Amino acid sequence: MKSPRRHESLIPLSREHHYGLMLCLRIHRGLPLHTTDETWAREKAAQAARFFETNLVAHFRAEEDALFPAMRDLAIATGLLNELLSEHRKLEALAERLLAPEVVQLVTALGEFADLLEAHIRKEERDLFPLYERVMSAEAAAQVGRAVKGIIGDAMQPTNPELLE
Numbered sequence: 001m002k003s004p005r006r007h008e009s010l011i012p013l014s015r016e017h018h019y020g021l022m023l024c025l026r027i028h029r030g031l032p033l034h035t036t037d038e039t040w041a042r043e044k045a046a047q048a049a050r051f052f053e054t055n056l057v058a059h060f061r062a063e064e065d066a067l068f069p070a071m072r073d074l075a076i077a078t079g080l081l082n083e084l085l086s087e088h089r090k091l092e093a094l095a096e097r098l099l100a101p102e103v104v105q106l107v108t109a110l111g112e113f114a115d116l117l118e119a120h121i122r123k124e125e126r127d128l129f130p131l132y133e134r135v136m137s138a139e140a141a142a143q144v145g146r147a148v149k150g151i152i153g154d155a156m157q158p159t160n161p162e163l164l165e
Contacts, residue, residue: 007133009145013067014129015155016059017121022164023051024121027114031107038103045098045106048113051163052095056117058152060088063124066147070140071132080128087120 006014027044034040064085071077094116097109136144158164 006129007136007141009136009141009148010067010129010132012148012152012155013059013062014125016055016152016158017125019055019155019158019164020051020059020117020121022158023048024114024118026164027110028118031111031114035107041103041106041110045100045110047163047165048110049095049098050160052091052098054159054163056091056095060091062148062151064088066144066151067132070136070144071128074131074135076135077128077131080123080131084120084124084128087116087123091116091120 027048030040030044034044068081068085071081091113094109094113098106098113100106100109132141
């Protein structure tokens with residue numbers, strides 16, 4: 001059975017999740033082939049750091065300012081929301097490590113960044129979004145949707161497609 005389409009208010013976030021997963025895939029595929037290739041590691045780390053700045057900063061703000069507050073009063077969501085917020089802070093710290101001067105540190109940071117970002121996105125898509133879709137009222141969802149679009153737009157295209165190559 002085909003899974004139902006995402007609630008309209010979550011579609012821009014899901015689109016951006018897709019772009020994040022594309023970046024993770026590129027990193028995961030490239031790391032085993034380029035662990036000693038300093039040029040590749042520096043280029044991919046620079047791409048990931050720029051993706052973080054141009055996409056994820058606003059994405060996290062949309063979640064933290066619009067989506068998460070709408071779910072904050074749901075006791076069932078409290079633990080999950082706290083986990084996701086903690087992961088946002090860890091991803092911010094990892095993004096800073098993508099600027100490390102040593103190639104070994106870059107390769108390690110790239111792997112950790114891609115692992116955490118992928119797990120984080122999957123947790124939102126598999127756990128948070130279905131919960132939201134089950135419990136959110138139409139009025140609250142419309143409000144969340146307007147706020148999300150006000151921050152990230154409709155996310156029809158990645159901000160910088162070249163960062164996903």
